Amino acid sequence: MADTALERTSPTRARVEWALVVLGILVLIAAPFTIYPFFLMQVLCFALFACAFNLLLGYTGLLSFGHAAFFGGAAYFCAYAVKSWGFSPEAGILLGVLGAAVLGVVVGFFAIRRQGIYFAMITLALAQMFFFFCIQAPFTGGEDGIQGVPHGFLFGFIDLNKPLAMYFFVLAVFLISVFIIWRIVNSPFGMILKSIRENETRAISLGYSVANYKLAAFVMSAALAGLAGALKANVVQFATLTDVAWQMSGEVILMTLLGGIGTMVGPIFGAALVVSLENRLATSGFPVQIVLGAVFMICVLLFRKGIVGEILAFFDRRKPRE
Amino acid sequence: MTPASAASEQSDSNGSRVVLSARGLRRDFAGFVAVRNVDLDVGHGKIHALIGPNGAGKTTVFNLLTRFLPSTSGTITLLDQDITRTPPAKVARLGLVRSFQISAIFPHLSVLDNVRVALQRQNGLGVQFWRSLSALDDLTPRAQELLERVGLANARHHMAGDLSYGRKRVLEIATTLALEPKVLLLDEPMAGMGHEDVAVVAEIIRGVAENCAILMVEHNLTVVADLCDWITVLQRGEILAAGDYATVSSDERVKTAYMGTADD
Structure with a gap:
């Protein structure tokens, strides 16, 4: 049936969506010439982190409260390899991603045995164990973290000490990763993840070994969260306990909820909002957490689907599908 | 034994x-x-x-x-x-x-996708996370056939959650039949x-x-x-x-x- 691909979303809507994506990419390419690149890179790293988290929460229905372990773990692995072993940036990032994936297998293996709040508690508990491991382990530098990670040369010839070179490297990784997440979500595999989110027992009764799918999604999400963490370690040139602390797990939940769970671009906007607020308020002397808390409450009370989620829902109501 | x-x-x-x-x-x-x-x-x-x-x-x-x-x-x-x-x-x-x-359907998937999810496994399309959704288009005629059998063919692009109670149950049966039990x-x-x-x-x-x-x-x-x-x-x-x-x-x-x- 040739009509199905078109009928899924109307052609005009698909065209508008593509136009917005292209526009968004153009804005990101132009942005560092007007906005401080260092700030933009931080936003992109956290946006990738939130997108990775959303793959699990938004599309598989699993609320992990331990994603800081993957983000911060990869940051440590990458920072250590680059600083102490002289790894190139790309090799360090690859090592961080692999490390996060291994952590994801371990945490996921235990967590997927339980559902709902118990799943969240197991991920939190294991992430806390990892946090305390990071305090004790000699290679993390304890309270000091790993400082002064050199930028180095990407692929041996691109000098990442130049802010714009670093920015476009981060942007490229970000765009490729978001594309990967989009591909996973809109694939036959993603279809089964959604069915698990919608009705897990029904998915089992259709013959799907749900545990395997959940674990696969968990590891993919952990690896991508690790990519974000390793990238961030390269950008800010350090990895500290902040990255593995439970507050970081909470922050990524906040970003995803603010932007819109289960939407492709929601987490990106959520991350941009949270990082901007934190940057602004850090210098104002105003308590960041209180403002974030208030923003979160307003979001939950007024637009429960998140900012992007509400916008999409608005257009869906305006243009009912035939 | x-x-x-x-x-x-x-x-x-x-x-x-x-x-x-x-x-x-x-x-x-x-x-x-x-x-x-x-x-x-x-x-x-x-x-x-x-x-x-x-x-x-x-x-x-x-x-x-x-x-x-x-x-x-x-x-x-x-x-x-x-x-x-x-x-x-x-x-x-x-x-x-x-x-x-309780009617076991996937409420936020379309009626057609509800049935296709069930068909997907037999065709070995479960684990393919690198392919586009159009990989599932081959399953559409069969899904369509099953929906016609239970009288849901005209509702195939509706969200399953929007169906009336009776039609949800019928959709569940169509999904079950997709597995050729x-x-x-x-x-x-x-x-x-x-x-x-x-x-x-x-x-x-x-x-x-x-x-x-x-x-x-x-x-x-x-x-x-x-x-x-x-x-x-x-x-x-x-x-x-x-x-x-x-x-x-x-x-x-x-x-x-x-x-x-x-x-x-």
């Missing part, structure tokens, strides 16, 4: 090949025996009803047969294969598929449906039973009398009586325990 494997060689009392059989099924919940000593034989091409008052253990029996709940003791045989220890998803893959009392377990397929819908679903079930075995829990005794070849009456987790409708409905114990008030 177990008595169950011996039973599977035999035919049931209606003369068809037994495809699903349970012997001495029992399930304890902390100090309470929900199901005890349940023997069942479901024959190919037959519709078998499981009836009994609320709390008799009908759904528990379903959960035991499909392995959603582990049984405390007893054996279950599906197509000459012992499935007493098989995980539930594997049981489904072997051809024993169930529906649920050898044995179908229907948990109150007509509960809460209007008269016309009941007739439609009864017709669908009759059609399906032609090359499949069906075990259904149903409260509507008119439907049971009309549709089912064999009836097992459950009370307090035990089998009270079994036989065809005439036998069961004339059984004094059944009359007093269950039908006496419901029938006439």
Whole structure:
């Protein structure tokens, strides 16, 4: 049936969506010439982190409260390899991603045995164990973290000490990763993840070994969260306990909820909002957490689907599908 | 071997090949025996009803047969294969598929996608995370066919969650049929449906039973009398009586325990 691909979303809507994506990419390419690149890179790293988290929460229905372990773990692995072993940036990032994936297998293996709040508690508990491991382990530098990670040369010839070179490297990784997440979500595999989110027992009764799918999604999400963490370690040139602390797990939940769970671009906007607020308020002397808390409450009370989620829902109501 | 494997060689009392059989099924919940000593034989091409008052253990029996709940003791045989220890998803893959009392659909997927998710596994499309969704387009004609069979073809692009109650149940049946089950377990397929819908679903079930075995829990005794070849009456987790409708409905114990008030 040739009509199905078109009928899924109307052609005009698909065209508008593509136009917005292209526009968004153009804005990101132009942005560092007007906005401080260092700030933009931080936003992109956290946006990738939130997108990775959303793959699990938004599309598989699993609320992990331990994603800081993957983000911060990869940051440590990458920072250590680059600083102490002289790894190139790309090799360090690859090592961080692999490390996060291994952590994801371990945490996921235990967590997927339980559902709902118990799943969240197991991920939190294991992430806390990892946090305390990071305090004790000699290679993390304890309270000091790993400082002064050199930028180095990407692929041996691109000098990442130049802010714009670093920015476009981060942007490229970000765009490729978001594309990967989009591909996973809109694939036959993603279809089964959604069915698990919608009705897990029904998915089992259709013959799907749900545990395997959940674990696969968990590891993919952990690896991508690790990519974000390793990238961030390269950008800010350090990895500290902040990255593995439970507050970081909470922050990524906040970003995803603010932007819109289960939407492709929601987490990106959520991350941009949270990082901007934190940057602004850090210098104002105003308590960041209180403002974030208030923003979160307003979001939950007024637009429960998140900012992007509400916008999409608005257009869906305006243009009912035939 | 177990008595169950011996039973599977035999035919049931209606003369068809037994495809699903349970012997001495029992399930304890902390100090309470929900199901005890349940023997069942479901024959190919037959519709078998499981009836009994609320709390008799009908759904528990379903959960035991499909392995959603582990049984405390007893054996279950599906197509000459012992499935007493098989995980539930594997049981489904072997051809024993169930529906649920609450309509089990995927509410935020389209009607068409609900059926395609079920078709996807047989085509080995489950794990492909690198391919686009158009990989599933080959499954559309088959999904369409199934939707036509249950009268949902015109609703295929609606969100499943937006369907009326009766149509959700029918969608669930279409999704179940997509798996081409050898044995179908229907948990109150007509509960809460209007008269016309009941007739439609009864017709669908009759059609399906032609090359499949069906075990259904149903409260509507008119439907049971009309549709089912064999009836097992459950009370307090035990089998009270079994036989065809005439036998069961004339059984004094059944009359007093269950039908006496419901029938006439």
